[in-house]
Amino acid sequence: MDGGPHPRNLASTSTPATPVRHHSQQILVTPSMVKKHQKPRGSNAFHLPGPPPILGRPLFYDDVHFFSDPSAPRSFHSNGRQKKFNLWQCWSNEVIPSLIGPYLTYQYKSSLLRHWPASQNDDVECTASCHRRTLEVLNIDCCPCAPAPLQLLKLGLFACAPIAPSLAVDLRVLELVRTLFVWITPNTTAWCEALEVFLTAWGYKLSTKDNLRRRFSNAYHWYSVLVTNAGDHIYSLISPHLPSRSLGDEVLPAQPSDYLRSRCPVCFGMQDWQKDHGSHLKLDCHVCIDACFTQKWSANSRGADGLDPPNPTQSVFISDEEVAQMEAHVRACRGSLPGRGTKHKKPEGDKDGYEDGMRIPVSTLDACRESFLAADEKREKASTCLFTDTGIMALLCHHDCVLWLVNMTSAGEKQYYALALIKKPFKHLPPTMTIGILYDIACQLERSCLKYPLLKQGVLSHIVFSISVFHTYGHQWPCQLIYRPRKCEGFGLSDGEGCERLWSALKMLIPPLWVSGYHQCLFVLNAQVQHLDGKNLDTFGKWLSRRWTRCQTKKSSAEHALQQLSVDEANICPEWRAQVEHQMKPLSRRSKTNNDEQISKILTLERTLSNLDDSVRALEMQLCAGNTFNIVDFNLRLADERTYRSKVADTLRRWKAALGIRQLTDLQQLRCSIFLQIRLDAQAVKARLHEHLRQRKFEIERFEWSYCQTVNEHKLHVHAEASIQQRNPTIQKLVTSYNNLCGKLIDLIRRGKAPAGAIAPHSISSTGIFQLDVDDDIWQDVGLDGNDMAPPAWLADENMHAAIKFQLEVDQCNEEGVRIMREHCVLQEWMMAEWDALQEARTCADLCFHFDLRAHLLSGLVVHWQSQVRPIPCAWPLPDSWGPTPNDLAEAANMYYQPSCLDGTAAVYDSENDWESDDERENDELIDELEEAALAGAYMDLDSDSYDI
Incomplete structure (x- = not known):
């Protein structure tokens, strides 16, 4: 509680005998707690008494009628759930709205709770300077016109109940706890037990x-509602003075x-918004x-038989009705869908091509879809039996500001x-x-939107x-060539990982929200989002400054690298377009087709048949030589x-x-060419290597970013990590095998035993094989695609390949x-608009103090921002x-x-005792930024029908 000179942390009140008559109530206010050994006379310990008993009327009415209806009858036989609901309605509809004005007035009189307003009663002064214990008893008259919560608020206290509060808490204590609970x-x-x-x-x-x-929990919750x-x-008094932005309810x-x-x-x-077009x-x-x-909550965690009532505050969550409408719309557009676990196989003989509106081939889309489904099969689902709400999905701008959240109730990530x-x-x-829009499965989402009318054409366009x-x-x-933001026009240096940083900021809420009520979870999440909004507002200038510096540094480095390359800059963009066009071709128009797989199987069968012929011939020769002990068994074996x-x-x-003419020609060439056979083997090894690397990434990210682990889960993750490390030699062996095959191909090219124009494939370095980027050579099948034509510059010219990369960065x-x-x-x-609106709103004299506070806040932001964005034109x-x-x-x-407000500064007298050096502090900040950037919790419990298209 508060340790001020006049602590009024706890108060005890009683209800009036009749609702329409003034009734004197006694409030017990704790004295200054000076000496432990000083106790009330005749008592070994100090006991805070409860409210005085009122004969013939309970402390909490079962059926609460609000202050505005004092003559309404009361019922005393409702269950506890109804009583809680009635109290909640009383708080929401009567008490909180009636306290907003007095609360703002009290903030003004107390200078934002810095001191107590002058009391109407004369305080008893001690002239002897002695330490003594006193009890201050205040009488208040409660009636529908002046209820207890209102009178307590004027005294700097907040009631725990709307009608007969048995506890009142100092506003300063509540504000301290409210501020603390958005940081931890x-x-x-725990706080009450410690107290x-x-x-x-x-x-x-x-x-x-x-x-x-x-x-205390009840008082803290409703105080938070009041502050919000x-x-x-x-702000509602200021916003009407802002420039008008809407043309009406029915017009965009x-x-x-x-x-x-x-x-x-x-x-x-x-x-x-069109000024800079x-x-x-x-x-x-x-x-x-x-x-x-990970942000989920249990089903009936404490035997609750229903939802807790909603809170009378604004929310960033999309309503359940809107989500249900979208779900029904998606189901209606798709019609009947295959059941879970149904595999979508491409019919035999189908040619690869493009779907309407898509820029990548169907085969690529199917491969992306299957890779996500394969990762999904190895994930634990969020059980809908144990959790009524399984997670949340967020929509953020690229400044990491939350625009909307949606509560998820399914076991997987539905579209x-x-x-x-x-x-x-x-x-x-x-x-x-x-x-x-940056999304981890954007290719599948766009595919669904183009195949079905999930979004209006005016929106999708x-x-x-x-x-x-x-x-x-x-x-x-x-898919990466088209959808990766570093290769997609318009996205600049946006990374799309703001949601991951949001999950990192909200991870401390995971344990308490698992066992909270539904609306309580939403209220806490909204409060935390509001806190993050305040932090973002303060750092906008720093954010712009940091991005500008990074942008200019990266641009300067890329331009310098371009100047070092002997490449005609006029050819870079055409070569990039040629690369995209070539690598976007459907498989049916490329040399790397399913023929390779079929021909490889035929060659394998031919080798198997040749081995069987040798085996049968050896058995027949053994039979002719008479080297058999049991002729019956030998004949059975030969048969x-x-x-x-x-x-x-x-x-x-x-x-x-079943082979066509071209396939027979390829087969004949493979029979006659050792080079082509080795190249086909290299393709197979590289395909296996791709799959192993993707699978390893799927597995390892499962436990790298686990926020909430039980002991058993931790053991499972340790075991999983050990298993993944055991499979690393397999990947390294594949790299060695592939490099050996590449060496053979290079040797055949050098000796002139390869087809004319054959390109030597790139070997793979075993160093850094587990930290690959999408621009690494391993993802491009140079020399393995069977194209014997003269290679284009973007493929054969290393300088052009590097120039394309640097030009994209520029x-x-x-x-x-x-x-x-x-x-x-x-x-x-x-x-400027906020400041002008604030000046126009100052006509409301009753709230000038709060307008001055906002003016001081805006002035501080300007001071903060101006110095940071000044280098930006x-x-x-x-x-x-x-x-x-x-x-x-x-x-x-x-x-x-x-000094306490400046970044990186410290008081002189503390510098010698500061155990943490500036370099260590900077390193810690860098590590924090790297951890936030690497927080890629991909493919969160994707459900199979999330990709039904």
Whole structure:
């Protein structure tokens, strides 16, 4: 509790005998706890008494009628659930709305809880300077016009119940706990137990066990609701003075909506989103989507027979009704779907090609889909029997600001969750804005949207899909060429991993939310998101500065590397387009077809048949020589060999008959060419190596980023890691085998025994084989695709290959630089609009104190941002002023430039005792950033029908 000069942490009240009459109630306020050995006369320990008994009326009514209806009858026979619901409704509809004004007034009178307002009663002063124990008893008159929570709030206390509170907590204590619980795992049980132990050690003992936890938790929850609603109330008085952004309920807005503007000022805070269309940015904003299956809560964790009531606060969660509507829409569009576990096989003889609207072949899409399903089979599902809600899916902008969340109730990652999130922003955006969406299975999601009318054409035509940077390893190379953001025009240096950083920030909430009620979970998550919003708002300037520096450094490095290459820059872009066009061709038009597999099988059968012929011939010669001990057994063995040879010969005959003319020609060439046979073996080994590397990545990421582990789960993960390490020699052996085959091919080319124009394949370095990137040579089948034509420059010329990579980096940095300059202007325009709206709202004299607080906050942000974005040029002309006056900025700077507010500064007198050096601190920050960037929890419990298309 509070340790101030007049502690009023706990209060005890009683209810009035009649609801319409004034009734004097006694409130016991604890004195200053000065000496442990000083106890009340005749008592060994101090007991806080409960509320005085009121004869003939219970402390908590079963059927609560609110203050506005004092004459309504009361029922005393409802069950506990109904009583809880009634109390919840009383808090939500009556008490909290009635306390917003008094709470804001009390904040003003107490200077944000810094001191107690002047009391109306004369305090008793001690003239002898003696230490003594006193009890202060205050009488309050409760009636429907002045209920107990209202009177307690005016005294700086918050009640634990709306009608007959038996505990009131100091507002300063509640504010301390509220601030603490957004930085650590919220745990009111531990906090209350620690307080009880502390009071017990001082000789103060509560009269009942577990009373403090229940009552304090109730007071803390509703105080948090009050603070949230009070902040929303203040902003609701300012927002009407902002520039109008909507044309009406039935018309799409001409500018991004006020909701999006409040979620991310940098993405949606501009005055006119079309102002900088001369920059030719392909995408107006970037968002990312991902799911987390660790944020879940148990089904009836404490025997609850229903949901807890909702809280009267705003939420970033999409309503269950909208999700259900999208689910029904998806089912209606797809019609009847195959059952779970059904494999979608391509009919024999089907030619590869393109589906309508897709830029990559069907074979590539199918391979990506199968790779995800293979990874999914080895994952543990979130049980819907143990958990009513299995996870959450998020939609974030590329500044890591949460736009919307959706609660998931299925065992897997269904597409309708992502579609519900995608559909939501288009209700708040102008119809011509284009969004880039980064998603780990973007290729499959776009395929579904093009095959079925899951999204309106007006929406789908303004979406560009891409894959998050750290999720591309599971996709085929042609898919990476189109969907990887580093190779896709318009995404700049966005990585799409903001959701992973969000899951890292929310991981501390996993244990308490597993056993919380549904709406309580949503309330806590919303509170944490609000806290993260505040942190993001403060760091926007730093974010832009860091991205600008990184962009310019990377661009300078790439341009310098381009200058070192003897390549005509005019040929780089055409060669890149030629590479994409070639590698996007359907398999039926490429040399690397299923013929290779069929011909390889025929060659294997021919070798098997030849071995069987030798075996039968040896047995026949043995029979002719008379070297048999048991003629009966020998004849049976010879008959089995001849029967098996006959079956192999029949199979070989059927397979040859099924070959076309080109396949027969290829077969004849393979028979006559050792080079082609070795190359075919190298293709098979490399395909196996690709599959092993992908499978290893799927397995190892399962436990690398596990947030919540029990002891048994930890043992399983240790065992899994050991098993994966045991399989590493297999991968290394495949690398060795492949390199040996490459060596043979190179030797044949050198000796002139290879076909004309044959290209030597690239060997694979065993160093770093487990830390591959999508641009590594292992993913390109140079010299293995059977193309004997003159190789293009993008394939055969190493300088051109490197030049393409560096040119793409330069293009990405140019896009990023233009976007950062634009966001610099948007940030300043947002601040100017906020400041002007605040000045117009100051006409409300009753809340001038709170408007001054917001003015001080905005001034501090300007001081913080200006110094960081000053090196960034503006995309269009803007005034020097950001809104606040020089006096406002000087006052804010005086606070901001204190040593405790500056990054990387420390007091002189602490420097000698600081055990952590600056270098170590910088290294820790770098490690934290690398861990956040590497937090790629890919393929979270994907369900098989998530990819039904």
